[in-house]
Amino acid sequence: MNQNDCNACGKCKDMEEKNTELCENLYTILIYSENTPGLLSQISAIFTRRQVNIETINVCASSTPGVHKYTVTCCCTRSMAEMLTKQIEKRIDVLQSNYYTDDEIFIIETSLLKISTPVMLADSRVSSAIRNHGARIVEVNPTYATAEKTGTTADILSLYNALNQTGAVLQFVRSGRICITKSTSERLDEYLAQREKERAQPEANK
Amino acid sequence: MTQTDKTVNMEQITGAEALMKSLLNEGVETLFGYPGGAIMPVYDALYDYRDRLNHILVRHEQGAVHAAQGYARVSGKVGCALVTSGPGATNTITGVADAMIDSTPMVVICGQVGAAMLGTDAFQEVDVVNVTNPISKWSYQIRRAEDVAWAVSRAFYIARSGRPGPVVLDFAKNAQTALVDYQPQKVDYIRSYQPKPAINQEAIEQAAYLINHSDRPLLLAGQGIELGNAHNELLALVEKADIPVGCTLLGLSDLPSDHRLNKGMLGMHGNLGPNVQTNQCDLLIAVGMRFDDRVTGNLATYAKQAKIIHFDIDPSEFNKNVKVDVAVLGDCKQTLAAVTEKVHQIRHTEWVNSFEKYEKEEDEKVIERAIHPKDGPLLMAEVIRRVSEATNNEAILVTDVGQNQMFGCRYFKFTKAHSVVTSGGCGTMGFGLPAAVGATFGAPDRTVCLFVGDGGLQMTIQELGTIMEQHSPVKIILLNNNYLGNVRQWQAMFFRHRYSFTPMLNPDYELISRAYDIPAATVTERDKLDEAIQTMLTTEGPYLLQCAVKEEDNILPMTPPGADVDKMILEINDN
Numbered sequence: 001m002n003q004n005d006c007n008a009c010g011k012c013k014d015m016e017e018k019n020t021e022l023c024e025n026l027y028t029i030l031i032y033s034e035n036t037p038g039l040l041s042q043i044s045a046i047f048t049r050r051q052v053n054i055e056t057i058n059v060c061a062s063s064t065p066g067v068h069k070y071t072v073t074c075c076c077t078r079s080m081a082e083m084l085t086k087q088i089e090k091r092i093d094v095l096q097s098n099y100y101t102d103d104e105i106f107i108i109e110t111s112l113l114k115i116s117t118p119v120m121l122a123d124s125r126v127s128s129a130i131r132n133h134g135a136r137i138v139e140v141n142p143t144y145a146t147a148e149k150t151g152t153t154a155d156i157l158s159l160y161n162a163l164n165q166t167g168a169v170l171q172f173v174r175s176g177r178i179c180i181t182k183s184t185s186e187r188l189d190e191y192l193a194q195r196e197k198e199r200a201q202p203e204a205n206k
Numbered sequence: 207m208t209q210t211d212k213t214v215n216m217e218q219i220t221g222a223e224a225l226m227k228s229l230l231n232e233g234v235e236t237l238f239g240y241p242g243g244a245i246m247p248v249y250d251a252l253y254d255y256r257d258r259l260n261h262i263l264v265r266h267e268q269g270a271v272h273a274a275q276g277y278a279r280v281s282g283k284v285g286c287a288l289v290t291s292g293p294g295a296t297n298t299i300t301g302v303a304d305a306m307i308d309s310t311p312m313v314v315i316c317g318q319v320g321a322a323m324l325g326t327d328a329f330q331e332v333d334v335v336n337v338t339n340p341i342s343k344w345s346y347q348i349r350r351a352e353d354v355a356w357a358v359s360r361a362f363y364i365a366r367s368g369r370p371g372p373v374v375l376d377f378a379k380n381a382q383t384a385l386v387d388y389q390p391q392k393v394d395y396i397r398s399y400q401p402k403p404a405i406n407q408e409a410i411e412q413a414a415y416l417i418n419h420s421d422r423p424l425l426l427a428g429q430g431i432e433l434g435n436a437h438n439e440l441l442a443l444v445e446k447a448d449i450p451v452g453c454t455l456l457g458l459s460d461l462p463s464d465h466r467l468n469k470g471m472l473g474m475h476g477n478l479g480p481n482v483q484t485n486q487c488d489l490l491i492a493v494g495m496r497f498d499d500r501v502t503g504n505l506a507t508y509a510k511q512a513k514i515i516h517f518d519i520d521p522s523e524f525n526k527n528v529k530v531d532v533a534v535l536g537d538c539k540q541t542l543a544a545v546t547e548k549v550h551q552i553r554h555t556e557w558v559n560s561f562e563k564y565e566k567e568e569d570e571k572v573i574e575r576a577i578h579p580k581d582g583p584l585l586m587a588e589v590i591r592r593v594s595e596a597t598n599n600e601a602i603l604v605t606d607v608g609q610n611q612m613f614g615c616r617y618f619k620f621t622k623a624h625s626v627v628t629s630g631g632c633g634t635m636g637f638g639l640p641a642a643v644g645a646t647f648g649a650p651d652r653t654v655c656l657f658v659g660d661g662g663l664q665m666t667i668q669e670l671g672t673i674m675e676q677h678s679p680v681k682i683i684l685l686n687n688n689y690l691g692n693v694r695q696w697q698a699m700f701f702r703h704r705y706s707f708t709p710m711l712n713p714d715y716e717l718i719s720r721a722y723d724i725p726a727a728t729v730t731e732r733d734k735l736d737e738a739i740q741t742m743l744t745t746e747g748p749y750l751l752q753c754a755v756k757e758e759d760n761i762l763p764m765t766p767p768g769a770d771v772d773k774m775i776l777e778i779n780d781n
Contacts, residue, residue: 034398049340082525083526086522090520092396095397195397195400
């Protein structure tokens with residue numbers, strides 16, 4: 001894993017050795033749960049208790065009916081990521097919890113930037129930054145323009161930094177990351193199939 | 207069940223009565239509780255079920271949860287507590303947290319304001335589900351009478367299965383009074399919850415291999431053995447492979463105290479042998495224990511020379527505090543048996559005998575002078591050992607927290623399983639008296655001996671009222687040293703003898719006990735001790751024996767907090 005994998009916290013940027021016990025990296029924790037109220041606070045409480053800050057979080061329905069998917073990113077050691085996932089999975093209504101490094105998942109984030117139209121017209125660096133970063137203008141009026149940029153955290157922050165130097169940015173918002181795994185097997189489907197098989201043998205659950 | 211059967215079984219009753227029927231379906235016989243406004247419909251229903259559900263009226267809600275814990279620990283059944291909303295529910299919090307960290311199966315049912323009033327800061331409304339979520343295995347609010355049967359069955363299934371723990375049911379008042387077509391439910395499957403993970407044969411093979419190639423194995427026996435009823439399986443393994451055993455605080459009755467392979471208690475105030483040998487063994491086999499900091503001391507030096515096998519039913523325990531070489535996930539009753547099949551019959555005579563020198567040293571420097579003092583005031587250790595022997599070491603030990611607990615666990619002896627009731631992980635002062643009440647209901651045929659200090663007794667002393675009303679045969683041995691003894695010891699050792707608010711002016715406990723119609727006596731002299739104990743044990747029902755013990759006694763040996771596990775202090779220079 002290289003240094004650029006850790007985009008959010010940068011805590012390990014001065015460390016020579018990566019992936020050691022002490023090295024903190026950005027991990028993406030994917031959690032699948034039943035759609036029951038209150039689970040978000042149960043999950044966030046586990047991060048709080050272990051003093052790990054959640055960098056981004058996204059919660060939405062998954063492709064499996066009735067199952068919700070949480071995408072959480074945080075900076076921590078590998079052993080902490082492992083502990084967090086185990087403790088999350090221990091909550092009764094959590095189906096699965098796994099942690100991933102960036103090379104194991106396809107990642108996407110989106111962002112919106114509100115840009116001052118007078119600055120944009122006066123400073124050519126604004127439109128050039130938008131073009132160079134492949135951002136899309138979704139609205140323009142005499143006061144402001146709205147740009148939308150989708151990509152990795154680094155892409156988005158690069159655009160933001162370029163625009164911010166011009167003083168054009170009025171508002172900026174970045175979504176939590178969403179991702180899908182690169183794995184050729186679907187862990188959740190396998191888990192649910194296994195559980196369904198076990199349902200036929202109720203003794204195993206006692 | 208066919209549709210016709212369902213129709214036949216249906217009857218329309220209130221949610222409160224549905225709770226009664228659901229509790230009976232779960233095999234509940236005894237519950238500990240205290241009524242109040244938001245749980246009144248349930249208590250009204252309970253009035254008609256008094257012949258089937260034995261409700262024990264405690265004197266404070268904290269007493270209800272601790273009593274339910276004591277009941278659960280000695281019976282192996284799920285303890286049950288019933289309280290009202292708001293302060294009734296918050297008074298149970300300590301017990302819920304205690305049951306969580308000590309893996310005690312318990313269901314706490316508390317009243318709640320009606321669903322329409324939730325979130326309005328209504329009278330005696332507290333957000334119990336959110337308060338208890340981090341300290342319970344599951345916390346759920348019942349808002350509709352239709353959910354009662356399902357929620358209760360799910361609660362008991364979760365509480366008792368896998369690694370047991372407390373479940374909280376927050377029962378909204380409207381759901382208690384609404385009518386429902388009641389139909390019994392049996393939850394024994396939750397797809398997101400795997401209480402009994404499948405056994406990994408590879409892990410079994412690896413564990414057996416390490417045991418077969420070890421010259422100096424040491425097994426750490428935790429409460430998981432009690433919870434999994436794996437006493438016979440433990441015995442079979444350690445006898446076949448000749449493995450010495452150290453027991454955790456909650457695992458003390460995993461193995462009879464006098465078994466040749468039982469080398470005593472682990473931890474801060476445990477025995478010298480198993481602690482020192484933790485850093486001498488070549489294989490550490492941890493079973494149903496969680497490498498608590500009170501057991502490990504300094505993790506940086508803990509068993510670094512040894513391979514480590516960890517048996518546990520909870521995967522989140524693996525590598526939490528101590529990195530292990532082989533993790534054996536599963537119910538230890540099954541995993542221990544599976545490993546035992548594959549280990550060789552072997553003898554480690556030299557290794558087992560190597561514990562003797564530590565036993566001898568501890569005997570000389572600590573134990574002998576603690577249990578057979580020649581003069582001076584009574585000592586806690588001698589009182590505890592004599593009570594234990596007077597019961598043929600067959601009684602249940604209940605302790606409060608502090609020196610009474612550490613002395614109790616060191617010097618009480620065990621011949622039967624499920625014989626230790628103490629607050630391990632939480633260290634809850636005030637736990638002892640109500641837990642002992644619960645233990646008398648959980649094991650009515652056994653003698654229950656409670657050792658409690660003058661500090662802890664006063665934290666839940668109101669439960670003497672419960673003992674009076676129920677005539678619960680708790681033998682209360684009050685070890686009165688007029689101090690908060692454990693804190694005083696730490697002040698002496700680590701805070702230059704600055705006894706900041708640890709001396710206590712005590713009331714006349716005999717008078718208090720008699721006011722509750724509980725016979726009582728005080729013993730101050732050594733030659734009167736045996737007679738006093740006999741009187742206590744032969745008196746039918748409860749009894750309070752106050753022992754005036756040495757004021758500034760120290761519990762030794764001791765591994766100071768954060769010190770290496772093998773660096774135990776055996777003697778303290780009081781000056």
